Amino acid sequence: MTPFAALHHRPGAPLLLPNAWDHASAAALAEQGFAAIGTTSLGVAAAAGLPDGTAATRRETVRLARRLARGRFLLSVDVEAGFSEDPSEVADLAVELAEIGVAGINLEDGRADDTLAPVAGHAAKVTAVKAAAPGLFVNARTDTYWLGLADPGPETARRLAAYQDAGADGVFVPGLAEPAAIEVLAGRCAVPLNVLYSPAGPPPARLAELGVSRISLGSLLYRAALAAAVQTAVAVRDGRPGPVAGAVPGYAAVAGLHRDGAEGP
Template identity: 75%
Template sequence: MTTPDPMTTPAPMTTPAPPTAFAALHHRPGRPLLLPNAWDHASAAALAAAGHPAIGTTSLGVAAAAGLPDGAAATRAETVRLARRLGRDDYLLSVDAESGFSDDPAEVAALAVELAGFGAVGINLEDGRPDGTLAPVELHAAKVAAVKAAVPELFVNARTDTYWCGHDEPEPETVRRLDAYRRAGADGVFVPGLSEPAAIAELVGGLSVPLNVLWTPTGPSLAELAGLGVARVSTGGLLYRAALAAAVATAAAVASGGPVGPLPGYAEVQALSGS
């Protein structure tokens, strides 16, 4: 399949969409958007009830809950089903769509149209592949361009996995890829695995679009990331992994006679269904 080269091919002539409420959350200097990532309706509703104006989905959580591998284009149906349910609620929804579940930009654009129709205001698209390699930069840029041409108002967060795929020199390759994705129309860029403060600050200084990083227990705090100029901080699969750990710990406490709680009550959890 031949895809356009974003470095030589002019961007599609589309009328820029007006700024959205979700986009505005990425342009608050010193106040990065903390985007918690949910894996089902109850987790999203609980996070929204706690005061988060925007909720993302986690591909890891969605895949693991369904007994499927993450990042292998195996969860398109589950992702669409969850977006259909979550998009009806009041918070702003951004969907982690892995690599778009296809290497055909037109199919990725069709998915974006479907998600936006359910109420999603953002989509996350990654260039990492299941075998640990990176998709050709031209291909991923073509996906970004196709989505923006089809749904101009959808906030496209273009992710590069240069720090996760064992690239020999992640810094220059990261810059090259992010520039291509920006030229293709990405509204923001995401570099999971980037946690060294000096590298974050240098990258922010050279970007004209908001930078999203993944929060890690060993990395900078939210306040430190704010000081570095980061615009969005995602939790990724962290909350799902924490929920698994809490479930195992609670079962162990019951077995040993240890204390359990405090926990939400049955009625409180039932209320999260929204029915």
């Protein structure tokens, strides 16, 4: 079992995975002791002025992965649906990421038109990735809840079973927040269950009790950073107090973040 996989097998202590969108955000999180950090496809896409979930950010994603994989943390990369519908092309990407030191990937079955990919097609991607890069942790994501299906339970169970059979190391159901449904899925899964943290949903301690093995923050940190930047600018413009003293890192602290993985393109 790889060190990253081991973080998913600690009963009662799920992996809390914060998601970064650039080198500075990842390095700052690493300084706070997070052993593993993911990327957020929305943050990477928005920072580059590109749409999320449309396979438009392959270059930006790989470039960021090359930089972050040099860091002092284990890295999981959100590759959307693999940036291709061809399982062999997705496998080639997985090999490229594994060779630069990436520990895991998120591979989702949601499509740009807000529909779900065929189960067999997504399962084939999972199988191809595990055959080409067996040491890479594949977190197979289904967007059944995310897309708001009328009755997502049965379809979620069907898809998770197929992805586990295909070789997924973990399964991810963003949008799943009802405690009873989480507990049922966690009990059925033969691999670690990942959910997306929601401020309105169960706190991490409760998610641990329900059997969750990984809690992702997704785009939350990126969106919070955008909100803080805009609120600060508006406060200064309007003559109101800015951030509380000490709440914002100083220039030297941020400038020093380059020491962790700054080499390379």
